[in-house]
Amino acid sequence: MLYSNKFHFRLKTSRGLVMLLITAMLGLLGFWVNGYFKQGNLSKGNHLPAQHYQPLKSGFPYQFEYSIHAHLLPATSRHTMDYWVNLYYPDFDATIYLSYQSVTDNQALLNDWCKNASALAFQHQVKASSIEESIIQTPKGHQAHVIELFGEVATPFQFYTTDGKKHFLRAALYFKTASQNDALAPVIAYIKKDMIHMLNTLEWKA
Structure with missing residues (x-):
């Protein structure tokens, strides 16, 4: 027993x-x-969902159209400043971080923000197989610095733009984990198209 x-x-x-x-x-x-x-x-x-866009809600010193598949969220960084927001894509677990700075009649401040934007992107050169930076002209006459990063990086695409007088805006796409661009190529291309649309519809507010 x-x-x-x-x-x-x-x-x-x-x-x-x-x-x-x-x-x-x-x-x-x-x-x-x-x-x-x-x-x-x-x-x-x-x-991949069809790409459609919606206008950014009023109250910002900038306006653009962004994806209906992205959620507009307040920025949560401890360095957050006014008019900083995040665009979160739940389907891809990816976020576009948007940071804004008013630079009214302060060329030195504007230069600093532009240099910092470029430096933040090139911090990833340790893991990036290559980084390409170019200047594009939007249909509305704005110039934008576009930065593409290749290799095992968490941020494959960034841009920053300014009117040269009052406004500065930076956008950086991040995935939760670093991954080879080849593995996420269709998703990166999809969100990159959304970010270019943001640039092409960008307008500054007085």
Whole structure:
């Protein structure tokens, strides 16, 4: 009888361990599946939503159109300043961080912000296989510095722009984890198109 009780105890213990392992495996499977649909499957270009845009709400010194698939959120950095916001893409677990600075009649301040914007991008040159910086002209006549980073980096695309007198705006796309650009190429191209649309529809407010 004692042997039988020990046998049942061991059997129950073994079953408990098996159930624990199964639960853990299911949890990992759920995490993997969630990641697959968020980045793995979407990174292959599957199920990318149609691109449509909406105007930024009033009250900002800048206006542009941004993706209807992005959530406008307040910036949470401890360095946050007025009119800083984040555009979060839940489908891709990616965020565009927008930082604004008023530089009215202060050329030295404007120069500092431009230098800092470029320096922030080039901080990633340790992991980036290459970094390309170019200047583009928007349909509304604005100039913008566009920075593309390649390789295993968390931020593949950034830009900054200014009217040269009053306003400065920087945008940086970040994914939660650094990844080879090739793995997320369709998603990067998708959000990059959204960011270019932001630039092309950008207007400064007095």
